[in-house]
Amino acid sequence: MIKIKAKDVDVFYGKKQALFNISLDIEENQVTALIGPSGCGKSTFLRCLNRMNDVIDICSVKGEILINDFNINDKSCDVVRLREKIGMVFQKPNPFPKTLYENVSYGPTIHGMAQSKQEMDEIVETSLKKAALWDEVKDRLHEPGTGLSGGQQQRLCIARAISVRPEVILMDEPCSALDPIATAQIEELIDELKKEHTIIIVTHSMAQAARVSQNTGFFHLGQLIEHGSTDKIFKNPDNKKTQDYITGRFG
Amino acid sequence: MNKNKEQLLNKRYKAEQRFRLYGLSAIFMALLFLTIFIFKIFSTGYSAFQKTWLIVPVTFDAELMMLDQNPSKEDLQDADYYDIALKSMADLDPNANEDQENELKRMVSYFFEKEIKNELLNDPNLIGKTKEVYLTASDDLDQVFKGNYPRDLPEDQRRVSDYQLKIFDQLVANGKVESKFNISFFTNADSREAELAGIASSFMGSIFSILVCLMIAFPVAVLAAIYLEEFAPKNRFTDFIEVNINNLAAVPSIVFGLLGLGVLLAIFQLPRSTPLVGGITLSLMTLPTIIIAARASLKAVPPSIREAALAMGASRMQTTMHHTVPLSMPGTLSGTIIGLAQALGETAPLILIGMVAFVNTIPGSPMDPAASLPVQIYIWAESAERGFVEKVSACIMVLLGFLIIMNLFAQIIRHKFEKKWS
Numbered sequence: 277m278i279k280i281k282a283k284d285v286d287v288f289y290g291k292k293q294a295l296f297n298i299s300l301d302i303e304e305n306q307v308t309a310l311i312g313p314s315g316c317g318k319s320t321f322l323r324c325l326n327r328m329n330d331v332i333d334i335c336s337v338k339g340e341i342l343i344n345d346f347n348i349n350d351k352s353c354d355v356v357r358l359r360e361k362i363g364m365v366f367q368k369p370n371p372f373p374k375t376l377y378e379n380v381s382y383g384p385t386i387h388g389m390a391q392s393k394q395e396m397d398e399i400v401e402t403s404l405k406k407a408a409l410w411d412e413v414k415d416r417l418h419e420p421g422t423g424l425s426g427g428q429q430q431r432l433c434i435a436r437a438i439s440v441r442p443e444v445i446l447m448d449e450p451c452s453a454l455d456p457i458a459t460a461q462i463e464e465l466i467d468e469l470k471k472e473h474t475i476i477i478v479t480h481s482m483a484q485a486a487r488v489s490q491n492t493g494f495f496h497l498g499q500l501i502e503h504g505s506t507d508k509i510f511k512n513p514d515n516k517k518t519q520d521y522i523t524g525r526f527g
Numbered sequence: 528m529n530k531n532k533e534q535l536l537n538k539r540y541k542a543e544q545r546f547r548l549y550g551l552s553a554i555f556m557a558l559l560f561l562t563i564f565i566f567k568i569f570s571t572g573y574s575a576f577q578k579t580w581l582i583v584p585v586t587f588d589a590e591l592m593m594l595d596q597n598p599s600k601e602d603l604q605d606a607d608y609y610d611i612a613l614k615s616m617a618d619l620d621p622n623a624n625e626d627q628e629n630e631l632k633r634m635v636s637y638f639f640e641k642e643i644k645n646e647l648l649n650d651p652n653l654i655g656k657t658k659e660v661y662l663t664a665s666d667d668l669d670q671v672f673k674g675n676y677p678r679d680l681p682e683d684q685r686r687v688s689d690y691q692l693k694i695f696d697q698l699v700a701n702g703k704v705e706s707k708f709n710i711s712f713f714t715n716a717d718s719r720e721a722e723l724a725g726i727a728s729s730f731m732g733s734i735f736s737i738l739v740c741l742m743i744a745f746p747v748a749v750l751a752a753i754y755l756e757e758f759a760p761k762n763r764f765t766d767f768i769e770v771n772i773n774n775l776a777a778v779p780s781i782v783f784g785l786l787g788l789g790v791l792l793a794i795f796q797l798p799r800s801t802p803l804v805g806g807i808t809l810s811l812m813t814l815p816t817i818i819i820a821a822r823a824s825l826k827a828v829p830p831s832i833r834e835a836a837l838a839m840g841a842s843r844m845q846t847t848m849h850h851t852v853p854l855s856m857p858g859t860l861s862g863t864i865i866g867l868a869q870a871l872g873e874t875a876p877l878i879l880i881g882m883v884a885f886v887n888t889i890p891g892s893p894m895d896p897a898a899s900l901p902v903q904i905y906i907w908a909e910s911a912e913r914g915f916v917e918k919v920s921a922c923i924m925v926l927l928g929f930l931i932i933m934n935l936f937a938q939i940i941r942h943k944f945e946k947k948w949s
Binding site: 326328331333356357358359360363364366368370371372373382383386387433436437440 | 760761829831832833834835836837838839840841842845849850854
C-alpha cells in the first residue's frame with residue numbers, strides 16, 4: 277500500500293533550486309532508503325515530508341505531497357497535527373537538556389495523550405522498550421538525557437519520536453555520529469519499528485541502505501535518478517549513474 | 528636554505544615572546560591602576576566608618592527643662608532641652624566668657640539637644656541627676672581626632688579655633704573623647720552637617736530606582752528579544768530595528784535624562800526627584816543592554832533543540848517557551864544584572880530628573896523624593912567641608928560593594944544553571 281505520494285516536488289532556497297520535479301511513492305510499513313552524494317537533496321526531500329523546511333525563511337516548496345491522500349502542502353494542513361503523525365530523528369542526537377522521562381513524555385504531554393501519571397509512565401516505558409533502551413536506563417529515568425552515550429542518546433531520540441505513535445518516522449542519517457556497535461543496534465531497531473511505522477531513512481552508507489531498506493531512491497544533483505526495490509537498485513540498476521554510485525565510482 | 532628556515536623560526540618565537548610581554552605588561556598596568564585606586568579610596572574612606580563622640584556630663588535640671596513634678600511622657604517630649612544642653616557644654620570650661628561658650632557649643636553637632644533628649648526619654652529617672660552623655664563631635668573636631676585636620680594652619684584660616692582645640696585636647700587627655708562605629712552613616716539621610724550625613728536616603732533611592740528599572744526593563748526587553756529572535760521574519764524592517772537597538776545602547780546616558788525630564792516630568796507630570804522617574808529613565812537605558820544579552824543567549828541555544836521540539840509537533844510558541852527560553856535564561860539573567868549594575872552607577876540622567884536635590888528624609892516608596900548612591904557621591908564631592916571628603920570615599924566603597932555583590936550574583940546564576948545540564 278502506498279503511504280506517501282510525492283508529485284512533482286520542487287524546492288527552492290531563495291533563487292536556487294534544490295530539488296527538481298521529484299515524484300516518489302513510499303510503501304506503508306516498509307523501510308525506504310534515500311541515498312546519494314552529499315548535497316544531492318535527499319535530506320531536503322525528507323524535510324519536506326514533515327514540513328520542517330518551513331523553519332527556513334528562504335525555503336519554498338512546490339508540488340504535492342499526499343500522505344493518506346491528503347496534501348500536506350495545502351494551506352489547510354496544520355503542521356502541528358502533521359508532525360504529530362510524522363516523527364523525525366536527526367543526524368546528531370538532540371535530546372532536550374531535561375531528564376530522560378521528560379524527553380520521552382514531552383510529545384504525549386503537548387498532544388494531551390495521557391490522562392494520568394500512570395498512563396504517562398506506561399507510554400514512557402513502552403516507548404523506551406520499543407527503542408531498546410529501557411533495560412539500560414530504567415533506574416535513571418530522572419537523570420539528564422544528555423548524560424547518555426551517543427548511541428543511547430540516539431535511541432532516546434527514537435523513543436521520543438515514537439512516544440506519540442507516529443505513522444511515519446523520518447530518519448536523517450541517524451547513525452552517522454555513532455560507532456559500529458551503536459549503528460548495529462539502531463539498524464536492528466529500525467527493522468523492528470517497521471512493523472508499526474513507515475520508515476524513511478536518509479543514509480550515506482550504501483551498506484546500511486542495503487541492510488535495512490526494502491525500497492531505495494537514488495538522488496543526484498537535486499533529481500531523483502532512480503527508485504525501486506532495494507534488491508533491484510543494488511543488483512540491477514537501470515541507470516548508469518546509479519550503477520556508478522553504487523559501485524563506488526563517484527560520490 | 529636551512530639557515531634561512533632557522534632564522535624564520537627564531538623570528539616567530541621572538542614574536543610570540545614579544546606578544547606575551549605586551550600582554551603581561553598590559554595586565555600589570557591594569558592591576559597597578561586598580562590597586563592604586565582601591566588603596567586611595569580605602570585609605571581615605573575607612574575613617575568615615577568611625578565617628579567621634581564627646582563624653583559630656585549633663586545635669587538634667589527639672590527647672591531648666593521647665594518640668595513640673597512627676598512629668599508624664601508627653602511632658603518629657605515637649606520639655607525644653609536646649610538650655611541644659613547649652614549649659615552642659617558651657618560647663619566644660621567654668622571660666623568661659625560668652626563668646627567662648629558659643630565656641631564650646633559648636634564643638635558638638637546641632638543634634639546635641641536631641642541626643643540629650645533621647646537619653647532622658649530612655650531613662651526618665653535621670654531628672655535631677657547628672658550623667659555622662661555621648662554627644663556627636665562636630666565634623667571638624669571629628670577630623671582633628673582622626674588626624675586629618677591641619678592643626679598647624681594659622682588660626683584665621685581654620686574653622687576650629689585655638690580655644691576649641693585647647694578644650695578638645697583636655698577632653699582627649701581625660702579620656703572623654705571616644706571613637707565608635709559610625710552607625711548613623713548607614714541610618715541617617717543626607718545632612719548639611721558632615722558628622723550627621725548618612726547614605727540611608729540615597730541607598731534606599733538606589734534600591735527603589737533599580738527595582739523600578741528591573742520591573743520595567745526586564746519583561747519588555749525579554750519579550751522584545753524573544754519576538755525578534757524567535758518570531759519576527761528576517762527582513763529589512765527587523766534589520767532596521769536591530770541596528771537601532773544597538774544604536775540605543777550607545778546613546779549617552781544624559782540624553783535619556785533629558786528624555787525623562789522632557790517626557791516623564793514635563794508631559795506626564797510625574798513627581799520630581801523620585802526613584803519612580805529615575806527608575807523609568809534608567810530602564811530606557813538598560814533596555815537595549817538586556818535585549819542584546821537576551822538575544823545573544825537565545826542565539827546560543829543550539830538550533831537542534833528547536834528542531835527537536837518542532838519535529839515533535841510543538842508549536843512555535845511551545846518550542847520557545849518550553850525549550851529555548853529556559854535554556855537562554857542564565858545568559859539573559861546575568862545580562863540583566865550587568866545592565867542593572869550599569870544603571871546603578873549612572874549619575875547624569877538622575878541629576879537631570881532632579882534626584883540631585885538635597886533630601887534629608889529616607890524614602891519609604893518609589894514615589895518619595897530621594898537621591899541615589901552615585902548622585903550622593905557627586906553631591907558630597909561638591910561640598911567644601913573637610914568632613915565630606917572621607918564620606919565620598921566611604922560612599923564609593925558602599926557603591927562598589929553593591930556592584931561587586933550584583934556581579935557575583937550574575938556569575939553564580941550563570942554557573943549554577945549552566946552546570947546543571949553540561
